[in-house]
Amino acid sequence: MEELIKEYxxxxxxxxxxxxxxxxxxLRYKPAPDKWSIHQILIHVTDSEISSTSRxxxxxxxxxxxxxxxxxxxxxxxxxxxxxxxxxxLLLFKLLRSSMQPILENLTSEQSKxxxxxxxxxxxxxxxxxxxxxxxVRDHLAQIERVKKAYQENQVTY
Numbered sequence: 001m002e003e004l005i006k007e008y009x010x011x012x013x014x015x016x017x018x019x020x021x022x023x024x025x026x027l028r029y030k031p032a033p034d035k036w037s038i039h040q041i042l043i044h045v046t047d048s049e050i051s052s053t054s055r056x057x058x059x060x061x062x063x064x065x066x067x068x069x070x071x072x073x074x075x076x077x078x079x080x081x082x083x084x085x086x087x088x089x090l091l092l093f094k095l096l097r098s099s100m101q102p103i104l105e106n107l108t109s110e111q112s113k114x115x116x117x118x119x120x121x122x123x124x125x126x127x128x129x130x131x132x133x134x135x136x137v138r139d140h141l142a143q144i145e146r147v148k149k150a151y152q153e154n155q156v157t158y
Contacts, residue, residue, distance in 0.1 A: 001112055004130055005104045011137045012094040015042065018144045027086070031150035036076065038147050043081040044072060045140050046089040046096075052133055053096045059116040059126045060103065067116045067124075104130075 019027065019038060027039045036044065051070055058065040075081075112127040124132075 001107070001109075001127065004127070004134060005107075007134045008104065008130060009097065009101060011097050011134070012090070014137060014141055015045065015090065015093065018141050022148070026148065026151050028082075029147065029151045029154070031147055031154075035147070036143075037082075038144050039086050040076055040081045041140050041143055041147070042086055042093075043084050043089050044076060045137065046093040047075055047079075048072070048136060049093050049096045049133075052129070052136075053100060055116060056100065056126065056129055056133075057103075059114050059129060060111055064115050064117055064123075067118045069118060069120060 019042070022038065028037050030037045030040075047070075051068075055067045058067065107126075112125065112130075114126045115123050116126070116129065117123050
């Protein structure tokens, strides 16, 4: 659990590092019409963090609460991610993660076993939900690298 909490705390720094030095053109580049730009990925990661922070707290505070998923594509399209302020969202991500740190640092082994229930996915322990938060950032860091590579390949002219 200790390593998991450490990696969770690094999420913001890892995202910042992944986009360091990128131009606005690179941040807005979409490798295909149905794929997200790095800008959109960052907004999504933060929106997901907003929902997930609430879920994590519910699991710790309530007895077997119901947890609700969200439709990430509907959010990206209907909230018009392209128009949102990326820096505000990155700051919000940083604040959400740092607001959880005191809770995580004082977590007991009993609390890590508390359960939340997704109607559409089943039961998850707090530890499993926290693992997913770490994996979510890892997965999107890999996605950012794929978009950066696609941009570079698109810039090569023969």
